[in-house]
Amino acid sequence: MRPEARWVGFLRSATRALAWVSRGAAAFAGTPGRGLAGSVLFLFAFVPAAFTQQVALLRDSIAAPAPAALPIPFELGENMKYKVKAGVFSIGEARMTVARIDTIHNVPVYAAEWHIQGGVPMYRMDSKFQTWMDTETLVSRRFIKDQHEGGRRRYREFEFFPEERRWHRIDYDSTGTLPTSFPLDDISFVYFARTLPLDVGKIYTFNRYYKDEGNPVVLEVLRKDRRKVGAGEFNTIVVRPVIRTRGFFSEGGEAEIHFSDDERRLLVYMKTRLPGMNLTLHLEEIEDATLIGSGERSDRDREMRTGQTAEPPP
Numbered sequence: 001m002r003p004e005a006r007w008v009g010f011l012r013s014a015t016r017a018l019a020w021v022s023r024g025a026a027a028f029a030g031t032p033g034r035g036l037a038g039s040v041l042f043l044f045a046f047v048p049a050a051f052t053q054q055v056a057l058l059r060d061s062i063a064a065p066a067p068a069a070l071p072i073p074f075e076l077g078e079n080m081k082y083k084v085k086a087g088v089f090s091i092g093e094a095r096m097t098v099a100r101i102d103t104i105h106n107v108p109v110y111a112a113e114w115h116i117q118g119g120v121p122m123y124r125m126d127s128k129f130q131t132w133m134d135t136e137t138l139v140s141r142r143f144i145k146d147q148h149e150g151g152r153r154r155y156r157e158f159e160f161f162p163e164e165r166r167w168h169r170i171d172y173d174s175t176g177t178l179p180t181s182f183p184l185d186d187i188s189f190v191y192f193a194r195t196l197p198l199d200v201g202k203i204y205t206f207n208r209y210y211k212d213e214g215n216p217v218v219l220e221v222l223r224k225d226r227r228k229v230g231a232g233e234f235n236t237i238v239v240r241p242v243i244r245t246r247g248f249f250s251e252g253g254e255a256e257i258h259f260s261d262d263e264r265r266l267l268v269y270m271k272t273r274l275p276g277m278n279l280t281l282h283l284e285e286i287e288d289a290t291l292i293g294s295g296e297r298s299d300r301d302r303e304m305r306t307g308q309t310a311e312p313p314p
Contacts, residue, residue, distance in 0.1 A: 070138060070195045073265045074098055076110070079287040080267065083230060084118045085280045092118010092125070094281055096267060104132055104141040105161070114187055116281075125149040131187040138192045140210065143185040158185075160210060167210060179212040186243065190257070193219055194265035198237045200224060209243055218242045227258050227269050230284035234268045235261040 076098055084092040094116040102111045109132040117126045127149060132142040145156040157170040165178045184192055189209070196204060196219070204219040220240040227236045236258035258269040270281040 070136070070192075072135075072138075073194050073263055074191060075264075076101065077287070080231075080283055081285040082281040083284050084116060085282065086120060087278060089120075091120055092116065093284075094118075101135065102132060104159075107141060108135045109133055109141050110135055110138075110191075112187065112191065123150050129187050131185055131191075133188045133191060137182065138184070138188055138195070139182050140185045140188045143187070143210070145186075158210065178210060179215060180208045180210075182208055183210040184208045184217075185210055189217060189241065189243070190267065193239065193241065193257075194259060194267075198239060198259065198265075200237070214243045217244075222256070224261060225258060229268055229282045231268075231286055234258075234266070234283075236268050237261050237265075 078098045080096045082094040082096070083090055084094050094114065096114050098110055098112045100111050102109050112131050112133065114129040115127070119125050125148060127147040128144070130144040131140055133140055139162055141160055141162075143158045143160070145154065147154045155171055159168045159170060160178060160183050161167070162178065162181050162183060165181055166175060167178050167183075168175050184206075198221050200221050200223060202221050204221075205216040206219075207215040209215050209217050218241070220242070222238045222240055225236045225238050227234050239257045239259060241255055241257060255272040256270065257267060260266040260268050266283065266286065268283045272279050
């Protein structure tokens with residue numbers, strides 16, 4: 001087993017351990033509901049000292065405070081086109097788009113979409129993933145998966161109510177509890193990852209996936225690289241995302257994302273494994289738009305994001 005795989009395994013084991021000792025510490029101290037701080041002391045009494053610093057780092061990562069407004073590196077109107085390959089063969093195309101700003105639950109949200117089309121004989125795919133993200137925190141408010149793969153269709157439509165810690169599956173008319181007040185879905189996690197420092201060698205863990213069984217999500221920053229694609233040649237930061245569910249970033253799929261090593265964090269290249277094939281996406285074209293996080297964004301962009309009208313210059 002590779003060292004990084006053992007390290008990711010340790011992180012997940014430590015997460016489960018923190019949950020266990022939290023319950024134990026709360027019972028021991030007689031203060032239910034205040035177990036996290038006590039559990040850390042409880043844990044230090046039972047694990048080797050060499051691991052305590054790593055567990056503390058993990059605790060800090062997964063118990064982070066409520067997200068503040070993020071510096072947004074992507075663009076309103078950002079539209080990136082990809083060539084889809086299976087091995088060395090081109091089998092289709094994909095698009096990754098931040099199309100517009102909508103309003104959900106009286107909150108302004110980015111409406112973003114991934115659309116992948118193509119396939120090989122006996123296996124075709126035409127799948128669309130849509131997410132609606134809070135313009136300030138990127139918290140997910142709605143998520144749709146419409147997958148046509150290998151002759152099968154899977155459709156899921158979720159609406160999230162973070163303030164109530166509740167989800168509603170619209171197509172199946174069912175409800176459930178969100179594991180976090182700051183949920184992210186498969187696609188919004190990628191946009192969220194673009195806001196992180198992405199320091200090589202660092203492993204980020206988050207308990208923010210909207211399905212509890214998918215947590216913790218692990219983002220492992222592997223290395224820096226240089227990647228030549230149709231849109232040009234880019235210095236990249238290579239990240240391995242793991243969400244413990246089926247899909248592009250499932251465990252065992254050994255997915256990798258190459259983000260551009262600049263302020264835009266463009267998704268330059270991605271590889272993943274689907275049933276029966278290794279799939280890669282290669283950036284072919286970029287349509288320019290106004291950078292949302294820059295000081296040069298228009299007053300109209302500012303008004304759409306915040307709901308406030310910009311004052312005219314004196």
